[in-house]
Amino acid sequence: MYSTPWMSDIVVGTMRWGIWDANYNTSDYQRMIEKSLELGFTTFDHADIYGDHTTEAGFGEVLKVQPALREQLEIVTKCGILRVCEQKPNHYIKAYDSSKEHILRSAEDSLRNLKTDYIDVLLIHRPDFLMNPDEVGEAFELLYRSGKVRSFGVSNFTSSQVELLSSAVPIGVHQLEISANALQAFSDGTLDQCLKEGIVPMAWSPLGGGVNFAASLNEELNKWANHFSTTSQVVALAWLMQHPAGILPVIGTTKEENLEKAKDALSISLDRQQWYSIYQASTGSRIP
Numbered sequence: 001m002y003s004t005p006w007m008s009d010i011v012v013g014t015m016r017w018g019i020w021d022a023n024y025n026t027s028d029y030q031r032m033i034e035k036s037l038e039l040g041f042t043t044f045d046h047a048d049i050y051g052d053h054t055t056e057a058g059f060g061e062v063l064k065v066q067p068a069l070r071e072q073l074e075i076v077t078k079c080g081i082l083r084v085c086e087q088k089p090n091h092y093i094k095a096y097d098s099s100k101e102h103i104l105r106s107a108e109d110s111l112r113n114l115k116t117d118y119i120d121v122l123l124i125h126r127p128d129f130l131m132n133p134d135e136v137g138e139a140f141e142l143l144y145r146s147g148k149v150r151s152f153g154v155s156n157f158t159s160s161q162v163e164l165l166s167s168a169v170p171i172g173v174h175q176l177e178i179s180a181n182a183l184q185a186f187s188d189g190t191l192d193q194c195l196k197e198g199i200v201p202m203a204w205s206p207l208g209g210g211v212n213f214a215a216s217l218n219e220e221l222n223k224w225a226n227h228f229s230t231t232s233q234v235v236a237l238a239w240l241m242q243h244p245a246g247i248l249p250v251i252g253t254t255k256e257e258n259l260e261k262a263k264d265a266l267s268i269s270l271d272r273q274q275w276y277s278i279y280q281a282s283t284g285s286r287i288p
């Protein structure tokens, strides 16, 4: 049971598509969805909270008018953060909630907003220090048996938190911050665990959220960009995809041309020395 669905090598993040950034209208959402599908990027990453609980609904408007698109794509979404925003007047402080009741209610809200009757992968967005694995397991079981969610995962967990939750439910996906500028997952055991347990790692902010990297890292990425006749962003994505755990970058662009460019990362392979030269440029020191 809970077999993790096929997902595209590059996952399309929607966090910036709504009111938190690009503020798309329905035809913008449709244009970006169709462009992604045309490029073979069929997996879309959401969270209930994106756009203060409005972005899933913006995306869902496209599925409402073009229901045939649903079978052509995979939807990942997340639950478990109580965000203080206008749409949630009863939230007075940010908190994490992985109670059975919250997971079930949040999944129902996501289904309604996305205008779909199933979610491909539901993630617990952040580790909740009050998490009871058995309760999460009961919620997942109910959602799975009702056909509303097909598989499950986590985001931003430590490897021991993944191990704990895995004692109650199979975890298929772990979404973490990983980039040439965020290296922790390479050494803290989370990627080792993904590789060992067959958990699919997804890298959020694979370009560091678009914020400029340190000059030394940029210089190294640009060096290899010149070598491969591409851009430093493409090299940064290819660098992540080199890991044997099969990291799926979740790209956050709001522009069709940047979506298109990202595809080049699929055809670039870095050798060990190229890979480590970028790693070292990030840490600022030579490996021992």
Ligand SMILES: NC(=O)c1ccc[n+]([C@@H]2O[C@H](COP(=O)([O-])OP(=O)(O)OC[C@H]3O[C@@H](n4cnc5c(N)ncnc54)[C@H](OP(=O)(O)O)[C@@H]3O)[C@@H](O)[C@H]2O)c1
Pocket (backbone or CB within 6 Å): 012, 013, 014, 015, 016, 045, 046, 125, 155, 156, 175, 176, 203, 204, 205, 206, 207, 208, 209, 210, 211, 231, 233, 250, 251, 252, 253, 254, 255, 258, 259, 261
């Ligand atoms: N699980 C979590 O806790 C968590 C946290 C954060 C994000 N996420 C997920 O990860 C996704 C990606 O995060 P992110 O948006 O921070 O990722 P990112 O891809 O690292 O950053 C995207 C930003 O980089 C800019 N950018 C500059 N040059 C670019 C280029 N050549 N190609 C592409 N983008 C370029 C984009 O601008 P343009 O729009 O102008 O291209 C955009 O502002 C989110 O959409 C969300 O789905 C998950």
